[in-house]
Amino acid sequence: MSYEVTRARVETYFDRTATQVWERLTSDAPVSRIRETVRKGRDAMRGRMLSALPVDMTGMRVLDAGCGAGPATVELARRGAEVVAVDISPSLVEIAERRLPDSLRDRVTFASGDMLSAHLGRFDHVFAMDSLIYYRASDIRDALAALRDRTRGSVVFTVAPRTRLLMAMWYAGKVFPRSDRSPVMIPHKSADLAETVSDIGQLRDLGRVASGFYISQALEFTP
Structure with a gap:
């Protein structure tokens, strides 16, 4: 399945099918025990990824690629x-903009559309949490190549790790009800992905987060 086809499916899911689910999941509203594990896992992964970036980012331009409801945008x-906060879902971008504290508004530009669009400009770093988890290795390589050409520093991103536990849970369909289940993730082994992108840069393993029904692998790409 091509990048464009997968992107369209992801857009349909987040903008038309499960916006309310993700708005609630990324808030402090009560959720089911299953979704609470996902919430905690995402919070832990966000912290892990942010720890790979400078604490003081004054003067830096950062792309929050796939910003969702905006929690990483706020921290950056x-x-x-x-921060340029972009998401394929206009509905989620609206939520992120609404949640942004007034004191930070002069530091954030929101946009809806493809996170790889050249018109977004150049960056010092790219933060892409769970934005590439639905794509094949070749598509991830092409995405990193596109971002590399416009990024001075690192691209911090996540993939779905190839583990028996994750695949068993995913195909059992227990993460979300069928009506709002996301597109199927494509699992990757870090070593294989590192080989796929070796002609354009290097990958550094930032560690894995496993919290109930949330399992994700953080990686750092540098040219």
């Missing part, structure tokens, strides 16, 4: 970065 702006 609090570090002093000029």
